[in-house]
Amino acid sequence: MKVDGKHFRSIWRERDGWSVGAIDQRRLPHEFVIAKLTSCEDAAVAIRDMLVRGAPLIGATAAYGMALAMREDASDSGLKRAYDTLVVARPTAINLKWALDEMRATLAPIDPLERAEAAYARADEIVEQDVEINRGIAGNGLKLIETIAAKKPGETINVLTHCNAGWLATVDWGTATAPIYLAHERGLKIHVWVDETRPRNQGASLTAWELGHHGVPHTVIPDNTGGHLMQHGMVDLAIVGTDRVAANGDVCNKIGTYLKALAAHDNGVPFYVALPSPTIDFAVNDGIRDIPIEQRSGIEVTDMTGRTADGRVETVRIVPEGSPVANYAFDVTPARLVTGLITERGVLKPDRASLAAAFPERIAAGAE
Numbered sequence: 001m002k003v004d005g006k007h008f009r010s011i012w013r014e015r016d017g018w019s020v021g022a023i024d025q026r027r028l029p030h031e032f033v034i035a036k037l038t039s040c041e042d043a044a045v046a047i048r049d050m051l052v053r054g055a056p057l058i059g060a061t062a063a064y065g066m067a068l069a070m071r072e073d074a075s076d077s078g079l080k081r082a083y084d085t086l087v088v089a090r091p092t093a094i095n096l097k098w099a100l101d102e103m104r105a106t107l108a109p110i111d112p113l114e115r116a117e118a119a120y121a122r123a124d125e126i127v128e129q130d131v132e133i134n135r136g137i138a139g140n141g142l143k144l145i146e147t148i149a150a151k152k153p154g155e156t157i158n159v160l161t162h163c164n165a166g167w168l169a170t171v172d173w174g175t176a177t178a179p180i181y182l183a184h185e186r187g188l189k190i191h192v193w194v195d196e197t198r199p200r201n202q203g204a205s206l207t208a209w210e211l212g213h214h215g216v217p218h219t220v221i222p223d224n225t226g227g228h229l230m231q232h233g234m235v236d237l238a239i240v241g242t243d244r245v246a247a248n249g250d251v252c253n254k255i256g257t258y259l260k261a262l263a264a265h266d267n268g269v270p271f272y273v274a275l276p277s278p279t280i281d282f283a284v285n286d287g288i289r290d291i292p293i294e295q296r297s298g299i300e301v302t303d304m305t306g307r308t309a310d311g312r313v314e315t316v317r318i319v320p321e322g323s324p325v326a327n328y329a330f331d332v333t334p335a336r337l338v339t340g341l342i343t344e345r346g347v348l349k350p351d352r353a354s355l356a357a358a359f360p361e362r363i364a365a366g367a368e
């Protein structure tokens, strides 16, 4: 989407035809820095250290990581080494394994001499597919926003979102933000309540940054505010992203999503989850029991980074030395709290039958 009027994607193949450019999301919102990935290891570290993050973007980065790997060593052992290096970079977003399985299915059967070119071609396809899918999510989500707008003509539609499921979490458009961007571009009066999303503050640092640069009205709120807003009729609907949807419709997303879903359910606020079909995992039948929840370094809880009054970017400690911390990066919202799943093929009920009917091809993948 736009950054100071110029269109950007979150990741791209550079003009040299082989290296990969990506926005270093660890530096936002204070610095706009472009990173250059030139090896499979660079791609793995970028995912692990969250230079890039967001389920679809993690998948796209892994796809280019495989292409970078094939430049280095296109042998069968090189292919296996690249897959094994990338697949463990982060455990929760299923898009990582989905992308790597897609790349391996393309590369394993062909001559190693052809693998590098084929890898870049398939990675480019995955990138373009993500953009097209998100455009589909935008259109299907827009219908929900328009339905609400028709009931309150002339008034602003207030959407709450958690973490960053914006264009920075994908290649472009985002998932949860895709309907928001489209509604804004169609002239609907829309405003976004942006959960700051502790501890990494993807909402405050990334969602607010991208909405602001695209001109979408928004307000950053502490994570604990959403329930109050919902109690007072200040939220028309919630739209969040997801890192993995189980076959039973359970939704894994950034920590804190479950609490927002509970507040929405208690106040009759529609709670939607936007996702591209690669995020569906038919191999998991019970999300709460079986989706692996990443635990990240406690430093993300004890320390905060920001800009000082004189413009320096500094990191400070906010937790007493010696106080233990826990940093669960995701939680799982049970399907019963989800109003609907906004996908590229329509808005679905959060259940196996609806997911299977819309995406039969994902069932086969889940059975592998």
Ligand SMILES: CSC[C@H]1O[C@H](OP(=O)(O)O)[C@H](O)[C@@H]1O
Binding pocket: 053, 054, 055, 056, 162, 163, 164, 165, 166, 169, 170, 174, 175, 176, 202, 240, 241, 242, 243, 253, 254, 255, 329
């Ligand atoms: C469109 S997927 C976005 C999803 O990914 C985020 O996690 P992280 O920033 O740790 O990669 C968060 O769960 C978002 O909802």
